[in-house]
Amino acid sequence: MRNIKLTIEYDGKDFNGWQKQPNKLNIQGELEKVIGEITGEEIDLIGSGRTDAGVHALGQVANFKTNSTMPVEKFPIAINSKIKKSIVIKKAEEVEDDFHSRYHCKRKTYRYIIDNNETPSAIYRHLLYYFPQKLDVEDMTKAAKYFEGEHDFKAFKASGTSSKSSVRTIYEANIFEENGRIIIELTGNGFLYNMVRIIAGTLLEVGLGKIKPEEILDIIKEGKREKAGKTLPPQGLYLVKVEYE
Amino acid sequence: MRNIKLTIEYDGKDFNGWQKQPNKLNIQGELEKVIGEITGEEIDLIGSGRTDAGVHALGQVANFKTNSTMPVEKFPIAINSKIKKSIVIKKAEEVEDDFHSRYHCKRKTYRYIIDNNETPSAIYRHLLYYFPQKLDVEDMTKAAKYFEGEHDFKAFKASGTSSKSSVRTIYEANIFEENGRIIIELTGNGFLYNMVRIIAGTLLEVGLGKIKPEEILDIIKEGKREKAGKTLPPQGLYLVKVEYE
Numbered sequence: 001m002r003n004i005k006l007t008i009e010y011d012g013k014d015f016n017g018w019q020k021q022p023n024k025l026n027i028q029g030e031l032e033k034v035i036g037e038i039t040g041e042e043i044d045l046i047g048s049g050r051t052d053a054g055v056h057a058l059g060q061v062a063n064f065k066t067n068s069t070m071p072v073e074k075f076p077i078a079i080n081s082k083i084k085k086s087i088v089i090k091k092a093e094e095v096e097d098d099f100h101s102r103y104h105c106k107r108k109t110y111r112y113i114i115d116n117n118e119t120p121s122a123i124y125r126h127l128l129y130y131f132p133q134k135l136d137v138e139d140m141t142k143a144a145k146y147f148e149g150e151h152d153f154k155a156f157k158a159s160g161t162s163s164k165s166s167v168r169t170i171y172e173a174n175i176f177e178e179n180g181r182i183i184i185e186l187t188g189n190g191f192l193y194n195m196v197r198i199i200a201g202t203l204l205e206v207g208l209g210k211i212k213p214e215e216i217l218d219i220i221k222e223g224k225r226e227k228a229g230k231t232l233p234p235q236g237l238y239l240v241k242v243e244y245e
Numbered sequence: 246m247r248n249i250k251l252t253i254e255y256d257g258k259d260f261n262g263w264q265k266q267p268n269k270l271n272i273q274g275e276l277e278k279v280i281g282e283i284t285g286e287e288i289d290l291i292g293s294g295r296t297d298a299g300v301h302a303l304g305q306v307a308n309f310k311t312n313s314t315m316p317v318e319k320f321p322i323a324i325n326s327k328i329k330k331s332i333v334i335k336k337a338e339e340v341e342d343d344f345h346s347r348y349h350c351k352r353k354t355y356r357y358i359i360d361n362n363e364t365p366s367a368i369y370r371h372l373l374y375y376f377p378q379k380l381d382v383e384d385m386t387k388a389a390k391y392f393e394g395e396h397d398f399k400a401f402k403a404s405g406t407s408s409k410s411s412v413r414t415i416y417e418a419n420i421f422e423e424n425g426r427i428i429i430e431l432t433g434n435g436f437l438y439n440m441v442r443i444i445a446g447t448l449l450e451v452g453l454g455k456i457k458p459e460e461i462l463d464i465i466k467e468g469k470r471e472k473a474g475k476t477l478p479p480q481g482l483y484l485v486k487v488e489y490e
Contacts, residue, residue, distance in 0.1 A: 011367045011370070076364060080364070080365070085370050086370070087367055088365055119333055119334070119336075120325070121254065121333065122254040122256045122331050122332055123301055123372065125256070125331070127368065
């Protein structure tokens, strides 16, 4: 069988997240249905990971096996012409038989956008988290650097979630400011459940002066969820890219 | 009575345009209703001009008379808290009694965004006009310059519309490219019905090589609607700002 890797953009606000679940609109299920219609096969689409309801993706990656003989470059056109406009296949590639979107993922990049303008945006309201109280971007930038490196991030995962280990490496944590929007960008070898939204919430507390930049290391070391900031809402979060070797 | 000037952002996709009309959701009507509830008065809101269904605004201007004693800076908060999230008051100012949003307008700036990437965008699909065939931005930039100055733009207005004169002045016509998006920005003393969307459609023909940049002057001189390009769809159009003396 051929193994096809897809790069996918989607508008999170229209879905109950990536993962297939009965009676709730989800991205994985929509894609499996449409690819199934095109290939005449039952499709098992493996994503690089889930995204929650409301979370957007610019470059989610997923793969599926097929006996279809369709040229690989035709898949985006065929899928995009049948699927909801809130999902777009950006690229399709034929990959090695053993390629697995989740197991073989080396780096993921997420972006969280806080709209720190005085008034909210009408046009971009589903694409930003609006927070009007003025944030200190310089302190947030300093604080972000403390997240870089290999750490046990158990203070930064949703309570009640069980992963074998909560040790992850963040390769880069950067902050940009653009038109009054504060953009937090994190690249790591993997992220725990809600980890990016909790880091964003913690950086927001730094921006408010409630947490000092250098206190980030203590919060990481202590490992207590309640010492970190709130989980910010999903509409500000984007899965930007997923990298493999 | 006090005269209050509002600067307004709205997401055009949710409305049948600016203008009040029965049984169709419109921006003017929604604002009059909410401001009426706040002031307890019947409000007559005068916009700088209409925008069509699907057209967005970053800085539409409108004004209304009121006997309300509410401090002017409270109006945005009061209106934004009651109105649909797809409309946001960015600013409220108290102006001279004779200020009129439409009559006194000196300059308007519109933006039209063509998404010229290979695949459409899922996330920004309501905010761009997607056109995948590769456009020649250099030729489009040259062509845009021919629109500058005072001209009779009768070739660039929707047929069947009657305005006394179709002479308008375009002060600036610029083209930018950003992430595969072509941004057409026009500033003028006024625009005829559909004029920006027809100019954008004509520049698109230039980008395709069907019209040469220097032919723009002939099309203006001849004044025949059929020589200009198609009217591009509303979702790519933004009213960016409205200026007064």
